[in-house]
Amino acid sequence: MARWEPGARERLVVAAVELFADQGYDATTVTEIAARAGVTKSTLFRHFSDKREILSAGQEALSGRLAEGIADAPPDVSPLDAVAAGLERASEAFGPVNRAIGPQLRAAIASSAELQERDALKRVGLSVAMTDALAARGVAVPVAQLAAEVGVLAFKQGYAAWIEADDDTGFGPYAVAALDTLREASSEL
Amino acid sequence: MARWEPGARERLVVAAVELFADQGYDATTVTEIAARAGVTKSTLFRHFSDKREILSAGQEALSGRLAEGIADAPPDVSPLDAVAAGLERASEAFGPVNRAIGPQLRAAIASSAELQERDALKRVGLSVAMTDALAARGVAVPVAQLAAEVGVLAFKQGYAAWIEADDDTGFGPYAVAALDTLREASSEL
Numbered sequence: 587m588a589r590w591e592p593g594a595r596e597r598l599v600v601a602a603v604e605l606f607a608d609q610g611y612d613a614t615t616v617t618e619i620a621a622r623a624g625v626t627k628s629t630l631f632r633h634f635s636d637k638r639e640i641l642s643a644g645q646e647a648l649s650g651r652l653a654e655g656i657a658d659a660p661p662d663v664s665p666l667d668a669v670a671a672g673l674e675r676a677s678e679a680f681g682p683v684n685r686a687i688g689p690q691l692r693a694a695i696a697s698s699a700e701l702q703e704r705d706a707l708k709r710v711g712l713s714v715a716m717t718d719a720l721a722a723r724g725v726a727v728p729v730a731q732l733a734a735e736v737g738v739l740a741f742k743q744g745y746a747a748w749i750e751a752d753d754d755t756g757f758g759p760y761a762v763a764a765l766d767t768l769r770e771a772s773s774e775l
Numbered sequence: 776m777a778r779w780e781p782g783a784r785e786r787l788v789v790a791a792v793e794l795f796a797d798q799g800y801d802a803t804t805v806t807e808i809a810a811r812a813g814v815t816k817s818t819l820f821r822h823f824s825d826k827r828e829i830l831s832a833g834q835e836a837l838s839g840r841l842a843e844g845i846a847d848a849p850p851d852v853s854p855l856d857a858v859a860a861g862l863e864r865a866s867e868a869f870g871p872v873n874r875a876i877g878p879q880l881r882a883a884i885a886s887s888a889e890l891q892e893r894d895a896l897k898r899v900g901l902s903v904a905m906t907d908a909l910a911a912r913g914v915a916v917p918v919a920q921l922a923a924e925v926g927v928l929a930f931k932q933g934y935a936a937w938i939e940a941d942d943d944t945g946f947g948p949y950a951v952a953a954l955d956t957l958r959e960a961s962s963e964l
Contacts, residue, residue, distance in 0.1 A: 595800055630935055658799035664964065665963070666964045673844065684886045690896070693947075698867050700877070702896060702899075703892035703893060703895065703896045705894060706896040706898065706899045707891060707892045707895040707896075709895065709899070710891075716955065726960070726963070728957055728959070728960035729960040729964065730927065730964045731957075731959055731960075732925065732960045732961060732964065733930060733964055735924045735925075735928060736921065736924075736964065739920060739921065739924060766916050768917055768920075768921055770917075771915070771917035771918040771921045771962070772921060772961050772964050774915070774918045775854055775855045775918065775921065775925065775958070775961050
């Protein structure tokens with residue numbers, strides 16, 4: 587078996603999410619995930635240390651893209667405009683597969699306390715990444731923290747709207763639309 | 776042994792937090808927690824189903840107080856003023872013991888991935904409770920969600936400042952001061 591298997595990582599994520607949604611996170615074994623993805627268990631363990639990590643796949647890359655987009659925004663834009671740039675950069679990592687597995691991923695999380703905790707912690711990680719990136723631009727810390735929370739909300743709400751919609755639009759416009767709604771809301775606090 | 780033991784619940788929480796901070800969450804058993812609190816294991820299990828639950832102690836009551844304070848705020852106040860009323864109501868549940876165990880609780884959470892996840896999920900629970908209470912006042916959903924996130928940030932930041940300070944002030948003024956800082960920050964988004 588070749589050590590390099592194109593698409594194995596993505597197939598493993600899809601297989602895991604399907605199994606988690608079908609039969610529950612706790613009941614799913616790495617052996618089943620590898621079998622459904624059509625790879626050996628040793629291939630699975632080259633990509634992920636355990637089944638939990640399969641659901642965290644891409645989180646660091648996502649945080650990195652959010653931070654890069656914020657860092658690369660023009661220096662004179664507002665904190666929320668910088669967050670919008672972060673969301674647009676992050677959206678480049680969201681393809682049709684992400685959209686397709688969205689409803690099953692949501693079902694899997696809803697059915698597992700452990701996955702809900704993991705999801706909540708992921709949210710904290712995204713917030714920290716955005717706060718740090720905004721602070722590095724010179725944004726005052728309370729403003730950076732608040733803008734990052736708005737960014738996380740926009741990310742989550744944009745994602746929920748995106749996976750429910752039936753169109754050819756990418757994730758970016760959904761995330762930015764959610765951010766614009768929250769931007770308006772911030773004037774009514 | 777009497778079934779009703781005044782203070783047993785609070786002693787168990789303090790004992791658990793001390794042990795988690797000293798020797799780590801994973802290494803601490805319910806037997807050790809009961810022994811340090813000076814109660815039997817069966818008393819511990821009358822109060823908590825497992826050691827994780829000891830750290831979630833009071834979370835539902837806290838969410839309830841936040842929601843009640845928001846519901847009871849005068850009808851014409853702004854969403855953030857309603858959140859401030861929720862924080863003030865919640866602060867009634869925070870006494871000297873909460874302040875005293877704060878640094879150890881923080882150390883325990885910092886040392887355990889499992890406790891970090893639990894803490895992150897607690898945060899989501901507080902946010903949902905405040906969002907629902909604000910929406911029940913007729914606040915538009917995006918505004919309610921945003922105000923709730925500001926409330927959670929104020930809660931966390933106020934708590935961090937409170938446990939670090941050395942004065943006789945209760946939790947309430949710290950939480951409200953943090954909220955005021957974030958309120959000002961919201962105009963700079």
